[in-house]
Amino acid sequence: MFASAIHEPALALAELLLENLQNPRMQRVFYSDNGSTGVEVAVKMALTATSVRYGYEDAQEVGVLGLKGSYHGDTIGAMDCSEPSTYNERVHWYRGRGHWFDFPEVKMKEGVWVVEPPVGGEGEFGPAIKFESLDEVFDMEARDGSPAAEKYRKHILETLERLVRVEGKTFGALVMEPIMLGAGGMLLVDPLFQRTLINTIRDSHSLFSDSPAPTAPDAWTGLPVLFDEVFTGLTRLGPFSPSTLLGTQPDISVHAKLLTGGLVPLAATVASESIYDVFLGDEKRDALLHGHSYTAHAVGCAVAEASVKELLKIEGGKEWEAFKAPWGKTKVESAPGEKVGVWSMWSPTFLDSVSRRVEVESVVALGSVLAIKLRDENPGYTSTAALGLQSALSRAEDGFGIHSRVLGNVFYVMASQTTTVDVVRRIEERVIQSL
Numbered sequence: 001m002f003a004s005a006i007h008e009p010a011l012a013l014a015e016l017l018l019e020n021l022q023n024p025r026m027q028r029v030f031y032s033d034n035g036s037t038g039v040e041v042a043v044k045m046a047l048t049a050t051s052v053r054y055g056y057e058d059a060q061e062v063g064v065l066g067l068k069g070s071y072h073g074d075t076i077g078a079m080d081c082s083e084p085s086t087y088n089e090r091v092h093w094y095r096g097r098g099h100w101f102d103f104p105e106v107k108m109k110e111g112v113w114v115v116e117p118p119v120g121g122e123g124e125f126g127p128a129i130k131f132e133s134l135d136e137v138f139d140m141e142a143r144d145g146s147p148a149a150e151k152y153r154k155h156i157l158e159t160l161e162r163l164v165r166v167e168g169k170t171f172g173a174l175v176m177e178p179i180m181l182g183a184g185g186m187l188l189v190d191p192l193f194q195r196t197l198i199n200t201i202r203d204s205h206s207l208f209s210d211s212p213a214p215t216a217p218d219a220w221t222g223l224p225v226l227f228d229e230v231f232t233g234l235t236r237l238g239p240f241s242p243s244t245l246l247g248t249q250p251d252i253s254v255h256a257k258l259l260t261g262g263l264v265p266l267a268a269t270v271a272s273e274s275i276y277d278v279f280l281g282d283e284k285r286d287a288l289l290h291g292h293s294y295t296a297h298a299v300g301c302a303v304a305e306a307s308v309k310e311l312l313k314i315e316g317g318k319e320w321e322a323f324k325a326p327w328g329k330t331k332v333e334s335a336p337g338e339k340v341g342v343w344s345m346w347s348p349t350f351l352d353s354v355s356r357r358v359e360v361e362s363v364v365a366l367g368s369v370l371a372i373k374l375r376d377e378n379p380g381y382t383s384t385a386a387l388g389l390q391s392a393l394s395r396a397e398d399g400f401g402i403h404s405r406v407l408g409n410v411f412y413v414m415a416s417q418t419t420t421v422d423v424v425r426r427i428e429e430r431v432i433q434s435l
């Protein structure tokens with residue numbers, strides 16, 4: 001229906017998204033109908049762009065670079081962008097294609113924000129580092145020149161050189177959930193690691209090609225960077241786009257979930273002109289042949305436009321000012337290029353007391369997301385450590401029951417973007433009582 005056509009809601013939504021993502025690279029929007037499909041489209045875009053530029057047409061297999069524990073959806077191509085896990089174990093056609101980096105995590109332990117290397121990873125990532133505040137963890141300018149950044153860069157470069165030069169592997173994109181890995185366990189990735197990974201890949205053009213790197217401002221270098229913002233995007237973690245927290249922008253990004261506020265299905269894959277240009281050609285096969293009957297469904301686009309406008313209002317509204325106050329934020333600093341502070345609807349005092357409970361290993365919170373990792377001798381997906389807390393909270397008291405989710409020993413709740421301060425504080429009380 002949408003091929004060679006346009007309608008007003010699709011155009012209005014595209015303009016609204018491009019304006020508010022504040023990513024100067026982005027100029028094109030492709031619509032589909034769910035996050036998984038949005039990722040499929042994005043991967044097709046990225047792999048085609050890389051194959052054309054680097055002459056990969058005859059390569060046996062083109063993989064992606066990503067992070068361990070990532071999740072990108074349940075269609076086959078989106079699944080193949082993740083390492084083997086519970087989600088794909090029983091899927092016959094699953095064939096994970098890529099390399100997934102381990103990474104240091106940010107967490108609060110006994111009242112202190114720490115960046116911790118993965119178990120046994122001190123050699124590659126350095127020791128655990130304590131921070132005065134979450135803002136300090138996200139101060140990319142200050143941390144860019146730190147020994148941790150140097151350690152990360154060295155590890156990433158050595159790994160890339162081994163994979164490409166020694167093992168002869170071929171890669172077509174960096175695919176990541178920015179800042180927080182959702183289904184993988186609500187893992188808060190050290191933003192410095194993600195930023196260094198992106199910058200190192202962008203600076204490693206010579207690893208992939210002997211020809212000079214392109215110089216146009218919106219052209220990708222090294223590999224196209226694809227952000228799966230399906231979970232983390234559109235104010236879930238506070239800012240409209242999580243890339244503002246990393247201080248670096250993707251070449252392709254995928255948006256769904258909050259895009260329509262859960263009312264109707266729609267996804268948007270946003271790309272730079274340099275990605276779009278690859279699909280211009282004389283033959284039909286040159287085009288991005290990904291079409292669905294409901295591509296850019298007009299009602300979906302109209303709902304998304306209304307939802308995005310509502311989210312933008314909430315982002316700068318009074319209720320969120322009240323959430324930001326205990327984090328020391330008095331106003332939103334969201335002009336392009338300006339530093340955006342980090343904060344959560346969950347208060348610092350609540351996080352502090354949860355993190356000091358003996359049954360709690362660590363806690364993380366950003367924007368509307370709260371995740372509590374409970375101690376368990378056998379942590380991981382099969383753990384039942386978080387089920388008691390979940391069931392205690394689900395029992396209604398004075399008509400107030402709390403719906404939460406569990407990922408192994410990780411308990412998590414997400415407030416809605418419209419949840420009020422009173423309700424969040426009431427949930428905090430119940431969590432403290434129920435632990």
Ligand SMILES: Cc1ncc(COP(=O)(O)O)c(C=O)c1O
Binds near residue numbers: 037073074182231
């Ligand atoms: C990061 C991420 N990517 C992709 C998806 C898939 O989106 P959908 O469920 O709309 O297909 C999800 C869903 O949870 C997700 O969290």
